[in-house]
Amino acid sequence: MAENPWQPLLHTFEKLSNCIQTHLSNFIGIKNTPRSSPTIQNPTSLDSSPLITRTNNSNLQKLPLKDKSIGPVTKEDLGRATWTFLHTLAAQYPEKPTRQQKKDVKELMAILSRMYPCRECADHFKEILRSNPPRAGSQEEFSQWLCHVHNTVNRSLGKLVFPCERVDARWGKLECEQKSCDLHGTSMDF
Numbered sequence: 452m453a454e455n456p457w458q459p460l461l462h463t464f465e466k467l468s469n470c471i472q473t474h475l476s477n478f479i480g481i482k483n484t485p486r487s488s489p490t491i492q493n494p495t496s497l498d499s500s501p502l503i504t505r506t507n508n509s510n511l512q513k514l515p516l517k518d519k520s521i522g523p524v525t526k527e528d529l530g531r532a533t534w535t536f537l538h539t540l541a542a543q544y545p546e547k548p549t550r551q552q553k554k555d556v557k558e559l560m561a562i563l564s565r566m567y568p569c570r571e572c573a574d575h576f577k578e579i580l581r582s583n584p585p586r587a588g589s590q591e592e593f594s595q596w597l598c599h600v601h602n603t604v605n606r607s608l609g610k611l612v613f614p615c616e617r618v619d620a621r622w623g624k625l626e627c628e629q630k631s632c633d634l635h636g637t638s639m640d641f
């Protein structure tokens with residue numbers, strides 16, 4: 452049978468339409484599935500992929516789903532991340548800090564007590580700082596002070612107290628090639 456004379460034109464039109472659809476989908480953040488391969492990939496289950504695919508017929512394509520790991524940050528997540536930051540900072544802190552570094556620690560703690568993004572924690576921390584002003588004359592002094600302060604928070608939350616003599620074993624320096632992460636102190640005494 453002779454080929455439909457409109458076939459090449461229809462084919463070109465289909466390609467053009469797919470192309471426009473793809474660009475629009477990218478623009479609004481929906482993943483496009485080519486028209487020629489409609490698929491159903493388990494639309495009801497929340498598997499490891501954050502996306503689900505539905506048929507093109509229903510015009511529902513890949514839609515972003517909420518993934519537990521990218522859900523809202525809890526007070527606990529924030530706390531763990533902040534303690535990781537602070538204890539790592541203390542582990543990296545120089546043996547002989549400069550005057551500026553000691554000042555920075557005090558300012559950082561003061562800023563945390565004002566801007567920590569959990570109001571009750573910030574207020575609580577402000578109180579703790581009032582009776583335990585930051586001590587950052589050396590690496591050891593800072594990491595021990597921080598451990599003590601963290602334990603004060605732990606106690607108020609009914610958590611176990613951490614043995615501060617083990618703080619260096621728990622929080623080591625960052626593993627960076629050629630000590631490129633080390634903070635440099637001073638050789639002078641302040």
Ligand SMILES: Cc1cc2nc3c(=O)[nH]c(=O)nc-3n(C[C@H](O)[C@H](O)[C@H](O)COP(=O)(O)OP(=O)(O)OC[C@H]3O[C@@H](n4cnc5c(N)ncnc54)[C@H](O)[C@@H]3O)c2cc1C
Pocket residue numbers: 526527528529530531532533534535538563567571572573575576597598599600601602604605608610612613618621
């Ligand atoms: C400044 C600040 C104030 C906070 N205030 C509050 C508050 O008022 N109310 C509230 O509900 N939550 C508060 N949090 C959060 C709370 O401290 C915990 O981070 C959160 O409850 C999660 O606890 P976690 O048991 O997973 O371990 P975290 O207490 O987050 O500790 C993380 C890890 O640090 C180690 N660790 C524990 N104690 C010490 C220590 N003393 N020294 C060294 N390492 C230690 C342990 O290995 C532990 O797994 C605060 C957090 C911060 C940073």
